[in-house]
Amino acid sequence: MKELGQKVLAGNVRSASRLIRNLEDQIPGTHVAMQQIFTKTGNAHVIGITGAPGAGKSTLTDELVYSWRQRNKTVGVLAVDPTSPFTGGALLGDRIRMLRHAEDKGVFLRSLATRGSMGGISKAVGEAIHVMDAMGKDTIIVETVGVGQQEVEIINHAHTVIVVLVPGMGDEIQALKAGLMEIADIFIINKADRDGAASLYKEVSNMVHMSVTEGGWEIPVLLVESVQEPKKFAESVSVVCDKIEDHYRFLMDNNLLSERLRRKTAAEFNEALWGAILQPVLNDLDAGGEMEKMVDQLLKKEIDPYTLAAEVAVRYKNKV
Amino acid sequence: MNKRAIKILLAKAGMDNQDKEIRILARGLREQGGMDVIYTGLYCSLEEIAATALREAVDLVGLFVHNGSHLDLYPRLHELLVAQNVGHVPVFGGGLIPERHRQELKAQGAVTEIFGPGTSTGSIIAWINQVLTAGEGGEIV
Numbered sequence: 476m477k478e479l480g481q482k483v484l485a486g487n488v489r490s491a492s493r494l495i496r497n498l499e500d501q502i503p504g505t506h507v508a509m510q511q512i513f514t515k516t517g518n519a520h521v522i523g524i525t526g527a528p529g530a531g532k533s534t535l536t537d538e539l540v541y542s543w544r545q546r547n548k549t550v551g552v553l554a555v556d557p558t559s560p561f562t563g564g565a566l567l568g569d570r571i572r573m574l575r576h577a578e579d580k581g582v583f584l585r586s587l588a589t590r591g592s593m594g595g596i597s598k599a600v601g602e603a604i605h606v607m608d609a610m611g612k613d614t615i616i617v618e619t620v621g622v623g624q625q626e627v628e629i630i631n632h633a634h635t636v637i638v639v640l641v642p643g644m645g646d647e648i649q650a651l652k653a654g655l656m657e658i659a660d661i662f663i664i665n666k667a668d669r670d671g672a673a674s675l676y677k678e679v680s681n682m683v684h685m686s687v688t689e690g691g692w693e694i695p696v697l698l699v700e701s702v703q704e705p706k707k708f709a710e711s712v713s714v715v716c717d718k719i720e721d722h723y724r725f726l727m728d729n730n731l732l733s734e735r736l737r738r739k740t741a742a743e744f745n746e747a748l749w750g751a752i753l754q755p756v757l758n759d760l761d762a763g764g765e766m767e768k769m770v771d772q773l774l775k776k777e778i779d780p781y782t783l784a785a786e787v788a789v790r791y792k793n794k795v
Numbered sequence: 796m797n798k799r800a801i802k803i804l805l806a807k808a809g810m811d812n813q814d815k816e817i818r819i820l821a822r823g824l825r826e827q828g829g830m831d832v833i834y835t836g837l838y839c840s841l842e843e844i845a846a847t848a849l850r851e852a853v854d855l856v857g858l859f860v861h862n863g864s865h866l867d868l869y870p871r872l873h874e875l876l877v878a879q880n881v882g883h884v885p886v887f888g889g890g891l892i893p894e895r896h897r898q899e900l901k902a903q904g905a906v907t908e909i910f911g912p913g914t915s916t917g918s919i920i921a922w923i924n925q926v927l928t929a930g931e932g933g934e935i936v
Contacts, residue, residue: 489880492852500799574835577846585850588800588831 480511512609519608523633531665538712551607551615597628642671667698690729802831811862823916845875860890869905
């Protein structure tokens with residue numbers, strides 16, 4: 476454990492992989508390595524990419540990686556599946572397209588299994604980002620599936636958030652209004668050759684004009700061509716790349732980066748406290764079989780959860 | 796406190812494009828076995844498979860071969876894993892491989908086990924659980 480953090484700082488892929496694995500599995504003691512690397516993090520530009528399954532995020536991510544490699548930047552990719560890391564066949568689309576970068580020493584491509592408790596996913600993602608950052612990656616892309624509270628939490632770890640849409644997903648816009656709207660820095664309309672691209676573009680643009688952003692950033696709505704037209708596709712993704720870099724500069728020029736960082740840091744500390752205070756209590760209650768008894772009591776309606784939680788809090792207050 | 800989940804990489808290499816079996820296995824390992832499964836899809840190079848095994852820090856690699864290139868593929872995959880410093884990760888196989896070739900590959904140390912056609916997912920799951928508790932693969936750093 477002791478030297479794992481040091482090896483990660485030296486850019487050792489195997490150590491970084493093992494450390495992320497320990498984070499996935501929530502192995503006790505993992506924080507030792509995290510402590511070693513923490514002060515060396517904070518140099519990477521973190522980009523979140525989200526959107527419904529089938530929106531073409533992986534293909535887009537793959538091309539973005541290529542664009543950054545062309546610009547001599549090193550890239551980390553973290554593919555998060557709130558459901559499972561199964562990436563075969565038609566089940567979750569194919570991340571396997573990104574395999575062309577598998578052997579590139581300048582790219583660290585990694586999926587993240589997300590088991591564990593409430594909030595555990597977001598915590599693991601944040602920590603895995605730190606690992607890639609500590610390895611010295613310039614840009615880190617976090618790709619996540621779907622739209623929901625979990626996504627918003629994951630995406631909170633990013634400096635620049637990209638929401639990918641495709642024509643013909645009627646409910647998508649409704650879902651956006653419900654939550655993702657606030658977090659998008661850039662909208663991409665993918666597969667722009669499809670029917671309905673123009674009306675989707677109009678709808679999103681209208682929404683964007685009504686929204687108020689931090690520091691007055693104008694949220695771009697970018698069209699990305701079909702992957703069937705490799706040249707056009709590459710060109711439009713290169714434009715996306717430029718916009719992402721523009722956004723990063725905008726954040727820096729307007730001191731917004733430090734504000735975001737502050738929020739992120741506070742959220743991480745919150746998670747660390749959660750782990751340091753609540754987890755031991757839960758472990759303790761589980762180990763003593765008390766948790767089961769309490770659930771039984773609650774089931775029988777002998778007591779309510781609020782009173783019970785308050786009792787537990789009083790009991791542990793001075794212990795932790 | 797936390798028990799590690801088992802994480803497996805399933806792969807097909809080169810132009811061998813018969814992947815029905817491996818997809819069924821992938822689903823079975825995930826649903827019955829509760830394992831994390833990464834399937835890298837068709838037309839992968841062995842280098843890509845080894846690089847992915849390293850980056851994903853998997854406990855096991857399963858390579859299935861249906862086109863007769865098994866005597867070539869398994870030893871090369873093993874070499875590549877060793878070169879990546881993940882030679883301790885057991886490789887298991889499956890597909891259309893004659894019994895004597897299975898024995899040969901096992902004797903060489905290129906694979907830990909090769910399952911013949913018609914092996915049930917349940918028995919593969921049982922084998923995996925046994926191999927990994929026997930202390931092979933997924934070492935904890």
